[in-house]
Amino acid sequence: MREIRLKTRSETQTIKFGQLLAGQLVAKDVVALFGDLGSGKTVLVKGIGKGLGITEEITSPSFTIISEYTGRIPLFHFDLYRIENVAEFFDLDYENYFFGNGVSVIEWADKIEPYLPDMRIDIKIKRVDRNRREILLITHKRKLDLQMPSLD
Secondary structure (H helix, E strand, O other): OEEEEEEEOOHHHHHHHHHHHHOOOOOOOEEEEEOOOOOOHHHHHHHHHHHOOOOOOOOOOOOOOEEEEOOOOOEEEEEOOOOOOHHHHHOOOHHHHHOOOOEEEEEOHHHHHHHOOOOEEEEEEEEOOOOOEEEEEEEEOOOOOOOOOOOO
């Protein structure tokens, strides 16, 4: 397990962090996002999508639970905010996404944490104020180049 901590000072920087991370993602990667409402999880997913070459606008899939996007690698964007219990997650046939041909990014991953794969990337986002975020990236059995360049 390795960790990297960084701070972003704007939505643009959070998107840029997502783009930089996307450059290192491969099919079957699972990125679990943790953070309160309004912490910037969807903004980060927008950056990951941009980094994967997705031109379609990424929005929160709160009412559909999973949105699929086509880029250099498919992006499977889960938003588990509205699920009531783990059984709803199991009904999604999630393993086909996690172990398929794309990258799975899960908002509200804390709702299913015991069922996340051992090899994954956790990102914990904390809102400091309207624009600033503290981000903790933790790799679990997944190697990344954690020397992220400046977000400026």
